[in-house]
Amino acid sequence: MRESLIWLLPIVLLAIGLFTAGHALLNKRDPKAAFGWIALCIILPLAGPILYYLFGINRVRSRAQKDYSSTLNRDALTTIPDPAGTTFRPLSTVGESLTQKGLSACTQFDMLENGEQLYPAMLQAIDSAQHRVLLASYIFDHNNSGIKIADALAAAVRRGVKVKVIVDGLGEMMSWPRIGGALKDRNIEFVRFNPLTLIPPSLNINLRSHRKLLIVDGRCAFTGGQNIGDRHLAERLENPDRVLDMHFRLQGKIVDDLEWAFWQDWYYCTKSRPTEPFVGSNTNTADAQTWSRLILDGPNKHLDKLNNLLLGVISAARSRVLIMTPYFLPTFDIIGTLIAAHLRGVQVQILLPGHNNIMAAHWAMQNTLRQLLEAGLDIRYQPAPFVHSKLLIVDDCYTLIGSANMDPRSLRLNYELGVELFSDEVNARVSRYYTAKAAAASRIRIEELRNRSLPSRLRDSLAWLFSPYL
CATH class of the missing domain: 3.30.870.10 (Endonuclease Chain A)
Structure with a gap:
């Protein structure tokens, strides 16, 4: 009996290796990666499948597609494929094909270089808020710049403004102590995007939200590459970690698109569902000088x-x-x-x-x-x-x-x-x-x-x- 099992073992290992190689052949999009995994599984029919299971299967995309979903309606996001008097094709055709959406009016566009220009503009917008402030950032440092933003958000809460903040679970750890405690102490409604936890175990460094958004009353939106923290105060020459960066302030119908994107992330983070349809605050201005389109990207259905x-x-x-x-x-x-x-x-x-x-x-x-x-x-x-x-x-x-x-x-x-x-x-x-x-x-x-x-x-x-x- 034992001898028959010994003779059977190579056949089983070969079958496992061939099965794993077949999985790589059918699922890998890069031919070089597929060839490498196939060769490894055939040459090492025990170690190859184990390594493939641990590192070769794309769990990032499958998990994202399973976890990240939104039922938030897009009815309010009306767009115009070809605004009168414009000749944007074929450049505009690419994004239209990817999103199945036309263009949204952008009635104001401002460039805000480094924290010296961005943070005062953000603080002024937050201080003027009457209804809602929605903020999302990859990094939100617990330092002078971050606390100023947190204090302005807290003041808005005291005025009766609805304030919601999303910070990426990994990005928040770029500064210590984490900003989450300061936000909660100020009674600011705050969630982490895919937080890293030991119990239950969730230590995935992928599936991060790198988006940066500030939307105030649905009338203006800030987006771009800058995070929140003293590192973006580029004029401080003594700052060893200073960073040069650019951010943008937008107004017009595009603000509705950006706010819709924020609410999608909010409902995902809170594992809740919208209680009412999304209604935008803006209309497409037919004579707008600038037209725009939101492109969302992620390892879920927006992949690539x-x-x-x-x-x-x-x-x-x-x-x-x-x-x-x-x-x-x-x-x-x-x-x-x-x-x-x-x-x-x-x-x-x-x-x-x-x-x-x-x-x-x-x-x-x-x-x-x-x-x-x-x-x-x-x-x-x-x-x-x-x-x-x-x-x-x-x-x-x-x-x-x-x-x-x-x-x-x-x-x-x-x-x-x-x-x-x-x-x-x-x-x-x-x-x-x-x-x-x-x-x-x-x-x-x-x-x-x-x-x-x-x-x-x-x-x-x-x-x-x-x-x-x-």
Whole structure:
């Protein structure tokens, strides 16, 4: 009996290995990843399936699709596919196909650079609130800037204003003590997005909400890349962690779209359901000079929307593609699209931080740049301090702002949002800011990468292997 079991064991292991290899073949979207797992499962029919079960199965997407759902209606989010007098296609067609939504009027657009401009504007908006203040942030530091915002929210609560705050469960831990205690002490209604807990065990560092939103009375909204904390006070030269960044204040119908996105996250975090239909506060102004569209992205049903949006609008570019991002680890299809745009005569320029707050991301980025530099693209490093701004400018009428970086974590694992802006005037204003930054940046030469020492090249290549998780 024992001998028959011994003879049977290799057959069972081979069957498990073949079954696991078949699962990888059917479910992996990257052929190189599929081939690697298949080879591992066949060569190591015991260790291969175990490793595949632990690291190969994409539980992030399956969990997100199972957990994150919303029944919040979108009836109030009326949009216009082709506003009178505009010629935004084919650029506007990409987002319309991804969201099945047209455009929303944006009646005011303000650029707020660093905490010195952003925080006073946020405080003024909160102090003027009469009905509701909705705030979402990835990082909300427990320091001078964070406490000022918390105090303004508490004052609004005392005036009878409805205040709700969402902070990411991992992002909140970037500062100690955590801001949650200060918010609760001030009677501010506060929830954590996917909190990390020991009981019940929930230590997943993925499925993070990287969105930044402040919406006041449904009349104005703030969004972009800035978190809340002293690190964004860039004029304080003695601040060792200072960060340069850009945020935006919007008014018009787009505010309704952003508020709807906030309520989706709120109902998810509180595990509650809306008690009444969502009703917006704005209407589409037919003569608006700026039109916009919200693009939600996340590992749930919104998977790959921002990545596909980037592919589509870069492919549609006719004259220029200007990119500013703090972390640049693009997918192979984005790399190919950028090179293709350059080859057909489109100006492609990419601004990156010369000093990065995550060195592993910087090392991996250096390994990524080689292919683009060899193709002749203009890539530049901005001088220190760390630049956290995120912008995409295409031709003379298209601008994309929001929370997402151009890396796998943002485009695959995080909940992000972007706002498309269709306007020559907005494009020109953002372009002036971008051009000033580009003039102060230094162009990266392919020789610099080729002349790196062998240990540096090995380090960068090793970091690049882990780029999907940086």
